[in-house]
Amino acid sequence: MTHVVVVRDEREGGEAAAAIIADRIEARPDTVLGIATGSTPLTTWAALAERGLDLSRTRAFALDEYLGLPPGHPQSFEAVVAREVTAPLGLDPALVQVPAANGDDPDLAASQYERSIVAAGGIDVQVLGIGRNGHLAFNEPGTPLDAPTHVAVLSAATRSDNARFFGAPDEVPTRAITQGLGTIARAGTLLLLAFGSRKATALAAALEGPIGAPLPASVIRRHPDAIVIADTDAAALIAKRVPA
Ligand code: GLP
Numbered sequence: 001m002t003h004v005v006v007v008r009d010e011r012e013g014g015e016a017a018a019a020i021i022a023d024r025i026e027a028r029p030d031t032v033l034g035i036a037t038g039s040t041p042l043t044t045w046a047a048l049a050e051r052g053l054d055l056s057r058t059r060a061f062a063l064d065e066y067l068g069l070p071p072g073h074p075q076s077f078e079a080v081v082a083r084e085v086t087a088p089l090g091l092d093p094a095l096v097q098v099p100a101a102n103g104d105d106p107d108l109a110a111s112q113y114e115r116s117i118v119a120a121g122g123i124d125v126q127v128l129g130i131g132r133n134g135h136l137a138f139n140e141p142g143t144p145l146d147a148p149t150h151v152a153v154l155s156a157a158t159r160s161d162n163a164r165f166f167g168a169p170d171e172v173p174t175r176a177i178t179q180g181l182g183t184i185a186r187a188g189t190l191l192l193l194a195f196g197s198r199k200a201t202a203l204a205a206a207l208e209g210p211i212g213a214p215l216p217a218s219v220i221r222r223h224p225d226a227i228v229i230a231d232t233d234a235a236a237l238i239a240k241r242v243p244a
Helices: 010-027 042-050 077-089 106-119 156-165 181-185 197-208 216-222
Strands: 002-007 032-035 059-062 064-067 125-128 150-153 175-178 189-194 226-231
Touching (some): 010 042, 189 197, 216 226
Antiparallel strands (some): 064 175, 150 175
16 A cells, blocks of 8 residues: 655655654664665655754664775765765664675675664665655666665666766766665565655656656556655646645
8 A cells, every 4th residue: 555645845754754763763673774865855854863862772774875986985875975964864874774885795795784674684674765756766667576685776767867066977886785676675664765856756656657668667566565755846747645
């Protein structure tokens, strides 16, 4: 069941998402949280931090990590998660995992990451954004819907969209380790956030188009507990709207 909630703006969207996450953590302090990076979840992290919950037992797994950045690069997701999530939310850094991207065998690192998620009992709530081309994490169009954590080659559109975080377009990595669509689908709850008109086409395709590899985000419609929180701009092309 995919439940779609339309909100006025990303601030309201972040508060709605934070309320869902907070309820889960209050019920189970050692909840396993899945962390998306990018701009979309920032209002959620801010709203969650404002609640002042004790998140010291909450465990977390990042969705993905670039390959090829030098250790400690400020735009590595290890650095982004530490800066934007772990520190502001008061998570225990020892309980926050990001794919190991600096080894000499990224495929091995990907399979080890998949195993660490399984060993943690799986992800309870996976926060997701959506790419303009309908990607989830770094699962680009064409990725099998049952893929495990793996090494992905980033599309030109994805590299272009993420260039804003780097000094120059050619500094954006070409590959990443990403949780697969199969990995994401095994989470207990999917919480997909979409804000802004740039996401309207991808979100409408994900919710109303064919379910399949050409539109990776469509996989959420197969999930038993998927919640979409979108602002009015991102929801503009969705025919069947559920008011907030
Ligand atoms: C990247 C990330 C995704 C994210 C997407 C959208 O590709 N790997 O997890 O959802 O960008 O980013 P933003 O939220 O900045 O639009």
